[in-house]
Amino acid sequence: MTDVSNNQAWRLRRRPVSGVAPGDLELVSEPIAPLEEGQALVRTLVLSVEAASRIWMGHQRAFMPPVGLDEVMRGIGVGEVVESRRDDMKVGDIVAGFLGWQEFCCADDQRLDAPLTGVLGHTAITAYLGIEYLQPKPGQTVVVSAAAGGVGSIAGQLARLRGARVVGIAGGAAKCRHVVDDLGFDACVDRKDPAWPARLDEATPDGVDLDFENVGGPILDHLLMRLNLHAKILLCGEVSSYDDSGERSAWRGLVNVDQVHMQRATMQGFIVTDHLARWPAALDALGGLWASGQLKYDESVVSGLDQAPAALLRLLAGDTVGKLVVSVAEPVTIPGHPLTTVTG
Secondary structure (H helix, E strand, C coil), X not given: CCCCCEEEEEEECCCCCCCCCCCCEEEEEEECCCCCCCCEEEEEEEEECCCHHHHHHCCCCCCCCCCCCCCECCCCEEEEEEEECCCCCCCCCEEEECCCCXXXXXXXXXXXXXXXXXXXXXXXXXXXXXXXXHCCCCCCEEEEECCCEHHHHHHHHHHHHCCCEEEEEECCHHHHHXXXXXXXXXXXXXXXXXXXXXXXXXXXXXXXXXXXXXXXXXXXXXXXXXXXXXXXEEECCXXXXXXXXXXXXXXXCCCCCHHHHHCCCEEEECCHHHHHHHHXXXXXXXXXXXXXXXXXXXXXXXXXXXXXXXXXXXXXXXXXXXXXXXXXXXXXXXXXXXXXXCCC
């Protein structure tokens, strides 16, 4: 029987100075107060690990306000309603939303919808709507950075289905082989290869028409010199700048940004939650592609809420394949959620 008297939660105790360090987050056990009218208690089943978590821990200007000190760490999760005094939620319902890095979430005014994970999750929707913006066509070259990640792996497949030539960028030879052999990209460049700029030039002999950008930093700066006339760049993420530890701290910004001007290119920032009205259409399309076998989905699963900070560090280091989630409680098999590749 589920113990609903205490909650395990990660609270942000201090903002990271460089990389996330022990003591920045604290796992605490706290009593759960009795529910009031209009509240529901949701047990977290699966916690999505986002690169954006590193942004939320800081104090920089971003698309959402930073997590306050001593607050529960922000996080998207899928959960099961275990108690309810809300008319729109009943015990046993599976819901998704900002549950936080915790075992139980007291949901009062939160909007929690049907589960959005796996190939029907927010990362896949991000990929779909991003590709909808870029509109790849046959004969065009599309570059996708972080190509083995949750967003990039889907975005590249979608661009390939539209007939474009797709070049991925990923960390490590094994990831690059997976991207080409299993996901169907035309080529993939290993960013860990010291000669990656030359390899990227070789992989894009006709230049770059479209860039689905997830990394930023030196990779984006080099890609700017490969842009064709009227190229389009979708800025979906810039993970290289989220954590200013190690070699990342030496990066000081784009040098070749003048190429956006010279090539009359377009660079567009993209946040998927700005487009909620388009999610149903995206879900329909993704579901159809998945059901017909045209889309593959990878997932890395880490077990235990206590492993959430370590999972985030793995994500920031590029040490995962596909979407990274933390399995917090059973069941981890959720209707409509295919766990096709499980690592970690």
